[in-house]
Amino acid sequence: MHHVIRPSDVGIGLGGHDVGVAGFAAELYEMGVIPRIVFTGAHVPTTVELFPRGEAVHFREHALARGVPDEAILVEPRATNTGQNIEFTRRLLTACGIDVSRAILISRPYQQRRAYSTARKLWPELEIICASRPLSLDEYLADIGDTARVIHMLVGDTQRIMIYPDLGFAIPQEMPSEVKSAYERLVDAGYTKRLL
Numbered sequence: 001m002h003h004v005i006r007p008s009d010v011g012i013g014l015g016g017h018d019v020g021v022a023g024f025a026a027e028l029y030e031m032g033v034i035p036r037i038v039f040t041g042a043h044v045p046t047t048v049e050l051f052p053r054g055e056a057v058h059f060r061e062h063a064l065a066r067g068v069p070d071e072a073i074l075v076e077p078r079a080t081n082t083g084q085n086i087e088f089t090r091r092l093l094t095a096c097g098i099d100v101s102r103a104i105l106i107s108r109p110y111q112q113r114r115a116y117s118t119a120r121k122l123w124p125e126l127e128i129i130c131a132s133r134p135l136s137l138d139e140y141l142a143d144i145g146d147t148a149r150v151i152h153m154l155v156g157d158t159q160r161i162m163i164y165p166d167l168g169f170a171i172p173q174e175m176p177s178e179v180k181s182a183y184e185r186l187v188d189a190g191y192t193k194r195l196l
Contacts, residue, residue, distance in 0.1 A: 001112045003129045008034050008102040010093065013063075014085050014115060015041015015055030017153075018108045018144060022059035024133045025106045026066035034104060037063060038092060040076035040085040046153075046194075082115055083169055086122045102127040109133070109140055110154040114161050117170035151186060156194025158183045163196070 011034040013025040025037045041047075041055030051058040056075045063073055076092050079085040093100055103126055107115045112130040119128050133140070141147050158179070164170035187195070 001116060001130045003131065005033060005104065005129060005131050006102075007032075008104045008127075008129060009036075009100040010034060010098070011037045011104045011106050012085070012089050013037055013039040013056075013059050014082065014105065014107040014111065015039070015043075015047070015051075015059065015079065016108055016111065017047050017050055017149070019050075019059065019062050020133050020143065021106050021108065022062035023066060024131065025059070026063040026068045028104060028106070028131070029063070029068050029072060030066075036072045036074065036098070037068065038074045038076055038089050039063070040079050040089050042078055042080050044080050046149075082111075082118045083122060085115075086119050090123055100126065102129065104129045104131050106131050108153070109135065109137075110150070110157050113173060114157050114164070114170065117161065117164065117173050120171045121169065148191075151191045152193040155183060155186045155191045156196075159195050 011025045011028050013021045028034050029037055039056040039059040043051050043054050047055055054077045056077045060073050060075050064070060074092055076088045079088045105115045105119060105128055109132040112132060116128055116130050119126065135143065141150055144150055161173060162175060165172035
């Protein structure tokens with residue numbers, strides 16, 4: 001989303017198949033941009049083999065290995081979708097007495113727009129900055145090592161951006177016609193595993 005990263009109260013690392021989210025959260029912590037990180041996510045059918053103890057737990061371990069101190073990390077291990085990531089993280093921070101006015105949502109690159117629209121709907125008073133590892137699509141695909149998985153996920157995210165506002169899960173966003181056309185071509189090509 002091309003948001004400018006700036007000092008924030010917390011980084012929220014959204015769970016998923018990409019442990020690079022945890023690495024980038026650790027990098028932001030090391031740079032002094034965020035004083036704490038919340039990793040949020042259980043495991044879902046697409047991640048249970050990668051992270052059997054849950055996405056947030058594995059992401060925490062990755063950040064610890066990168067040098068982030070344990071006291072700077074909170075874990076929210078129950079969320080199974082982006083809405084729950086936001087809601088459960090908000091509750092956890094409130095329960096810990098941590099006031100938050102600005103947060104960096106750290107996610108997979110193609111998840112930024114959906115994460116933003118979900119967070120704006122569920123936590124409207126929060127100033128949200130979206131961030132992900134600064135990789136080109138080709139670099140990201142090479143890093144993940146599973147092009148089909150990423151395309152299926154990207155198509156699913158695009159569908160959710162289109163339909164979630166009507167379901168009350170997110171704020172509406174404009175979608176350029178070329179994006180909608182690309183989405184339709186990918187669906188026609190069979191990238192439908194993550195469609196609702």
